[in-house]
Amino acid sequence: MPPKVPATTVKDRFLKVAKSLQFAWFAGHFLVVVSSLLYLFRFCETLYRCAYVGVLASFGIITYQQGLHQQLSLSLLTNENVLYFALALVWFFTPRFSLSLVPYFMFSVFHVLVYLKTTLLPQVFNQTVESKSKVVMFIDKFVLDYNERCMYWVSTTELLMLFLLFVRAVLFFSRSWIVLVVFTLFIKVKYETSKYMQAAFAQWRVRMDGVISHPSVPPQIKSLYNQLKFQLVQLSKVTITRAAPGTHGSTSGSGGSTGTSTSTSTSTSGASASATATHSAKMD
Secondary structure, three states: OOOOOOOOOHHHHHHHHHOOHHHHHHHHHHHHHHHHHHHHHHOOHHHHHHHHHHHHHHHHHHHHHHHHHOOOOHHHHOOHHHHHHHHHHHHHHOOOOHHHHHHHHHHHHHHHHHHHHHHHHHHHOOOOOOOOOHHHHHHHHHHHHHHHHHHHHHHHHHHHHHHHHHHHHHOOOOOHHHHHHHHHHHHHHHHHHOHHHHHHHHHHHHHHHHHHOOOOOOHHHHHHHHHHHHHHHHHHOOOOOOOOOOHHHOOOOOOOOOOOOOOOOOOOOOOOOOOOOOOOOOOO
16 A cells, blocks of 8 residues: 655645745735735834835736736836836835825735635635635625725725825925826826726716806806816827727726636736736746
């Protein structure tokens, strides 16, 4: 009788998983989640910078992978993974803007959950949907229920950020005008490529129309608002990217719909196209 092969321990299985590049990607997102939650209670600048170290690590891996297979072109420069990585560099090297962590935190929560479901729990702890693991089933349901909402929340948060950055620039906060210009370009590109950003803009316009149409609003304010709205509509017709509106906002694919699995063979593109399947790293 051949000798029995000893069963691998949890530690052995974990160390095997931890050797992959995808685990480094996961670790970056995990750092974002933990640092952001701690920052919420302490507002410590070290935690803020630490969260962005996690962002730069996770998005940097995807940006590096995609850059290896693409020449420097418009398609690469308008890829949302690249845009979010570049934007994270801006946030890291400029004065704190706490709200900027929110979109990255939302992305990271979903990425961490999906990595747990598709990799850590099944490969290390042998917990799968087939085994009716309550943890795995909870994660699966949570991602399915909140993925689409998360993408809309991210876009809504980013519009609020744009407004606050404008106020900061008017008040001449340190380096506020540089940040405002960069973030405005980011919003413009994302508007052209994300159905969620387009939906957020439409929702804001409906709400503002309701507020401005109130009889108590002076005619001068109404006129100014209508002129501003007209200019924004004209600006939306000037495209930076070649992609049709909503191209990267489809439900296939970081920040459409998040997908319930993280690819281990290919890296996916489009940050807002997906909260979970978007920024997945290749396995080493």
